[in-house]
Amino acid sequence: MANTIEVKDLLDAGVHFGHLTRKWDPNMAPYIYMERNGIHIINLYKTTAKLDEAKDALHKIAASGRKVLFVATKKQAKDIVAQLAGDANMPYITERWPGGMLTNFVTIRKAVKKMALVDRMKKDGRYETLSKKERLQVDRMRAKLEKNLGSISDMTRMPAALFIVDTVREHIAVKEALKLGIPIFAMVDTNANPRDIDFVIPSNDDASKSIEIVVKAATDAIKAGLEERKNEKSSDDQSKPEKKAAKKKVAASSEEEE
Structure with missing residues (x-):
């Protein structure tokens, strides 16, 4: 497991800054430390504890070989999440x-297959048989699908969980996950309702430094889980010849006794 992040690290990254007090959601009260200059300050001790819980759960998911889908469409989060989730080999x-990314997953998979079809056409030469206008249309379709769905092209089944930055902005994703019973990990700011979130990480979801430190902690836990899975597989592969040899030895002994 990745090391626990210290409160000082979160403080330096501005994770404690919430929204204006007039924009708060009362359900976030347990995670608020105080109010300063009209802004709610998040209790970073609770953030640390909740982040550790989330990391432990993400580690287990990754170790089991399942995927976590990261969702972050706001400007200050998208590049950070694309980089960190991509490094952890997770879809985003x-x-x-x-719409229907989860509740209509079959249709989304069909769109991904269209991308794969275009790629095959370019490899086997069929693309070259199209007219200039048709090639232009195919390229535009492929580019549009790549932009919206490129990062999930390898996601052949439903994700085991979602990790969301800003549940207010990504309310449709939250709604779909809730409908299907998919666990939700999320950075939840003081203006959001934490009640529907399985793993609440009370934190500033607007500042890039805050987003980076929390998402990196999550992806580091996932990487550790993937490494654990890899080591277990390697260990199993190495022990197979030994197990086979042991079985042969037992079989041989049985034959001698007979």
């Missing part, structure tokens, strides 16, 4: 959330 949505 950083453009527009495609």
Whole structure:
């Protein structure tokens, strides 16, 4: 597991800054430390505890071989999430959330297959048989699908969980996950309702430094889980010859006794 992030690190990244007090959601009261100059200040001790809980759960998901879908379409989060989720080999949505992404997953998979079809056409030469106008149309379609769905092209089944930056902005994703019973991990600011979130990480979801430190902690936990899975597989592969040899030895002993 990745090391616990200290409160000082979160403080330096501005994770404690919430929204204006008049914009708050009362359900966030347990995570608010105080009010300063009309802004709510998040209790970073609670953030640390909740982040550790989330990391532990993400580690287990990754170790089991399942995927976590990251969702962050706001300007200050999209590049950070694309980089960190990509490094952890996890799918992500950083453009527009495609309606029905989860509840109509079959249709989304069909769109991904269209991308793969165009790629095959370019490899086998069929693309060259199209007219200039048809090639232009195909390229535009492929580019549009790549922009919206490129990062999930390898996601052949539903994700085991969602990690969301800003649940207010990504309310459609939250709604779809709730409908299907998919666990939600999220950075939840003081203006959001934490009640529907399985793993609440009370934090500033507007500042890039705050987003980066929290998302990096999450992806580091995922990487650790993937590494654990890899080591277990390697260990199993190495032990297979030994197990086979042991079985042969037992079989041989049985034959001798007979």
